Amino acid sequence: MxxxxxxxxxxxxxxxxxxxxIGLIALREVFYPLxxxxxxxxxxxxxxxxxxxxxxxxxxxxxxxxxxxLLHESLGGGGTLSLMTDxxxxxxxxxxLRMVVEISNDEAVRFGLV
Amino acid sequence: MKEMIRIAAGQGFxxxxxEAPIRQVEGGPIDYLMLDYLAEVTMSIMQKQKARDPSAGxxxxxxxxxxxxxxxxxxxxxxxxxxxxxxxxxxxxNALREAARELGLAGKLQxxxxxxxxxxxxxDGMLDRGIELRNMDTDEPLATIRERVQSANVYLGARPMxxxxxxxxxxxxxxxxxxxxxxxxxxxxxxxxxxxxxxRLAAGTIAGHIIxxxxxxxxxxxxxxxxxxxNLADVGFAIVEASPDGTFVVxxxxxxxxxxxxxxxxxxxxxxxxxxREYITPDCVADFTTVRLEYEGRDRVRxxxxxxxxxxxxxxxxxxxxxxxxxxxxxxxxxxxAYDKAKAADKILRARLDRLGLHFDQVLTEFVGxxxxxxxxxxxxxxxxxxxxxxxxxxxxxxxxxxxxxxxIAPLILTGPPAVTGFAGGRPKVEEIVxxxxxxxxxxxxVPRVDLIEV
Numbered sequence: 001m002x003x004x005x006x007x008x009x010x011x012x013x014x015x016x017x018x019x020x021x022i023g024l025i026a027l028r029e030v031f032y033p034l035x036x037x038x039x040x041x042x043x044x045x046x047x048x049x050x051x052x053x054x055x056x057x058x059x060x061x062x063x064x065x066x067x068x069x070l071l072h073e074s075l076g077g078g079g080t081l082s083l084m085t086d087x088x089x090x091x092x093x094x095x096x097l098r099m100v101v102e103i104s105n106d107e108a109v110r111f112g113l114v
Numbered sequence: 115m116k117e118m119i120r121i122a123a124g125q126g127f128x129x130x131x132x133e134a135p136i137r138q139v140e141g142g143p144i145d146y147l148m149l150d151y152l153a154e155v156t157m158s159i160m161q162k163q164k165a166r167d168p169s170a171g172x173x174x175x176x177x178x179x180x181x182x183x184x185x186x187x188x189x190x191x192x193x194x195x196x197x198x199x200x201x202x203x204x205x206x207x208n209a210l211r212e213a214a215r216e217l218g219l220a221g222k223l224q225x226x227x228x229x230x231x232x233x234x235x236x237x238d239g240m241l242d243r244g245i246e247l248r249n250m251d252t253d254e255p256l257a258t259i260r261e262r263v264q265s266a267n268v269y270l271g272a273r274p275m276x277x278x279x280x281x282x283x284x285x286x287x288x289x290x291x292x293x294x295x296x297x298x299x300x301x302x303x304x305x306x307x308x309x310x311x312x313x314r315l316a317a318g319t320i321a322g323h324i325i326x327x328x329x330x331x332x333x334x335x336x337x338x339x340x341x342x343x344x345n346l347a348d349v350g351f352a353i354v355e356a357s358p359d360g361t362f363v364v365x366x367x368x369x370x371x372x373x374x375x376x377x378x379x380x381x382x383x384x385x386x387x388x389x390x391r392e393y394i395t396p397d398c399v400a401d402f403t404t405v406r407l408e409y410e411g412r413d414r415v416r417x418x419x420x421x422x423x424x425x426x427x428x429x430x431x432x433x434x435x436x437x438x439x440x441x442x443x444x445x446x447x448x449x450x451x452a453y454d455k456a457k458a459a460d461k462i463l464r465a466r467l468d469r470l471g472l473h474f475d476q477v478l479t480e481f482v483g484x485x486x487x488x489x490x491x492x493x494x495x496x497x498x499x500x501x502x503x504x505x506x507x508x509x510x511x512x513x514x515x516x517x518x519x520x521x522x523i524a525p526l527i528l529t530g531p532p533a534v535t536g537f538a539g540g541r542p543k544v545e546e547i548v549x550x551x552x553x554x555x556x557x558x559x560x561v562p563r564v565d566l567i568e569v
Contacts, residue, residue: 010338010377014386017251017552023384025338025377050490059390061403064380068387076478080155080547081437083478083507091487093337098491 001108002100009035011093018078019070020052020089022096026065030111035067036060038101044069047099069096115358119304121146121297121321122353126328128153128173134328134351139183139192141367144353146300147187149196150293150326151176157265157290158434158548160200161234171202177209180285184214188222188284195275195296199287201265203229206287207567214569223569226283228274230562231290233431233555234266240559247431247553256553262435264548268555269430271396272318273309274562275299281566290432292395294322297354305358309397316400316422317360319393323400324364324382324417325352331364331382332413333372338381345371352382361418363410374413396430396557399423428554437549438475439516440509443523444482446536448501455531456481456504462530463506463522472518474508481505503536509547516544 005024008031013022024039026032045056054072061068075089076082086092108114122144124135128151138147151173164171176198187194199206207227214223233240237260240247247256256263267290276299278286286299298318301307307314324331331352333343350370355363364374372378383402387393390402404421447455460479467477480486482503484495508519520541527534 010381012335012337012381012385016386016388017550021384021387023381023387025380025384047491061384061390063403063405064383064407066380066384068384068390070388076476079550081509081549083440083442083476083509085480085482085486085505090335095488095491098488 001103001105001113003103003113005039005097005099005101007113008101009097011097013089013091013093013096015075015078015087015089016070018075019072020074020092022069022071022092024067024069024096028111029065032062032065034101034103034107038103039067039099043099044071044096047096048074051095115306116304117357119145119300119356120353121148121300121325121356123325123328123351124149126150126326126330126351128156130328132175132179135179136182137370138351138353138367139186141350141370144192147192147194148296148325149176149194149198150296151196151198152200152290154432154550155434155548157201157267157432160202161265164202169202169205172200172206172209173198176206177213180210181213181217184219185217188219193279193283193300194285195299196286197288197291197296199227199229199289201232201267201289203227203287203289210285210287211567211569220569223284224282225567225569226275226278226281226286227565227567228270228278228286228288228291228562229565230274230560231268231270231288232266233268233560237263237266245555245559247433247555250552250554256433256551259435259551262437264434264436266431266433268560269396269432270560270562271295272298272302273397274564276302277564278566279303281564283566293326294319294395295397297322297325298397301356310424312398312422312424313420314360315398317362317420318356319395319398319400319422320383320402320405320420321354321356321362321417323393324379325354327382327385328352329372330385331379332366332374333378336378336381338377343373347371360420361416364415364417365413374415376407376409376415379407379415379417394426396425398425427557429557429560431553431555433551433553434548435551437547438509438511439513439544440507440547441516441520441542441544442505442507443520443542444503444505444536445523445526445534446501446503447531448533448535450498452499452502453481453484453495455533456502459504459526459530459534460506463526466522467519470518472515474510474515474519476509478507479505513544520544
């Protein structure tokens with residue numbers, strides 16, 4: 001069953017120079033393994049194609065049921081160099097939540113997502 | 115030793131809610147007020163101010179704000195930590211002393227002045243000695259842009275600020291320090307944490323990270339259930355109740371708006387985060403993957419089990435340098451065909467810039483209302499939008515090219531597609547770009563200095 005990440009997580013993003021960081025936090029602890037499985041570096045890089053011009057890194061924070069993504073070269077130079085409306089990357093959070101992932105029907109039933 | 119101290123965030127950045135510090139002082143019991151007045155490139159602005167006027171170079175809003183709360187701070191023994199000193203920490207302290215005397219507080223308090231962060235005058239000597247100050251992102255040596263440098267400041271940690279408190283300062287004013295240090299320093303002072311007490315230093319650092327953005331931990335910019343957040347108009351900025359064992363509670367004043375819940379704290383924890391295991395500060399390396407959050411009551415989240423590792427041998431340096439000029443021009447197109455008209459206007463503008471022979475390092479067009487925030491992810495707009503804002507930015511080393519661009523925006527109103535407005539600003543401003551050059555420097559090169567001034 002296909003599911004938009006908004007059903008599984010919330011997020012906040014920020015900047016570190018020309019890199020946007022996105023913290024993706026599971027809405028419920030039981031969703032965290034789904035995020036770990038589905039929201040991979042490759043998929044995030046594909047999702048942000050044309051926006052993220054560098055590498056994507058992923059870090060796991062199981063204690064917070066969260067993943068942290070770094071999207072390098074995403075902010076048009078970042079800081080004062082950038083011409084972007086969102087030079088600070090503060091709306092990258094919900095851009096990531098647009099991603100659609102796949103969970104099994106069994107999981108959907110088990111987690112009350114049907 | 116106190117069993118618990120309350121550290122309140124008063125400003126999350128330079129230009130945060132002006133009333134916030136006053137509300138923190140008046141809204142309930144606090145022991146410390148923490149104020150962040152420096153953005154990344156603020157120092158360059160302050161260097162320019164000092165070059166024009168030697169008594170300037172610090173955050174101007176700080177002293178008038180302090181006048182409003184200083185009597186209450188003295189009466190209730192609230193101590194204030196602020197990096198408002200910029201590149202003239204002594205000047206800021208003097209201005210504050212004058213204001214305090216005007217309030218009849220002569221002899222009632224001491225001001226701590228923390229300096230040693232400003233290495234601008236030492237740069238050439240350092241470069242000569244082979245300290246390259248390579249850019250942490252690009253690895254280029256500073257020498258390649260030396261003549262463009264406008265300011266150079268080391269991020270000092272919590273220790274010098276804690277020393278100022280140890281020596282009796284009621285108000286501690288600094289130049290560049292880590293934001294987290296502003297919160298950690300009171301804990302070191304009150305609880306006597308040693309320089310190698312890595313777990314507790316990490317706990318204080320993470321407490322600082324949670325409250326350093328003011329309301330961003332207490333309902334501001336909170337994505338989780340945002341519609342349910344009560345009364346954001348009166349949002350209470352975050353407060354940390356810190357204990358000697360390194361555990362702490364994140365909360366806010368009773369009766370204020372916003373909320374402190376596990377999701378709001380989690381959102382702030384991951385904000386501006388790199389590798390969570392290695393959050394590097396001058397005082398320690400904090401491990402965010404050890405943080406444990408517990409619900410303790412309404413608007414109370416308990417934080418514990420934090421671990422840390424030894425600090426590194428380096429300070430981070432924030433260097434600012436001139437990097438050309440930029441300008442952003444905007445116009446609003448109304449229904450019908452708003453998006454098509456905005457696109458057509460963009461084409462016309464670019465053709466004219468080409469015809470004038472104006473070249474730029476970058477020209478960026480965005481359509482606000484269509485794709486300015488999420489870009490390609492927004493997809494094509496559905497339906498005939500009520501209005502679209504055309505937003506065009508240019509950047510160039512050549513100031514006159516940017517000036518040329520600014521003169522081409524308003525004319526589009528009479529010489530381009532119809533139903534256009536949103537030009538009340540007239541010609542857009544040309545901004546000098548002051549960019550940020552992060553580097554590392556051996557700690558052995560830096561001697562932080564703490565002075566006390568009697569009011």
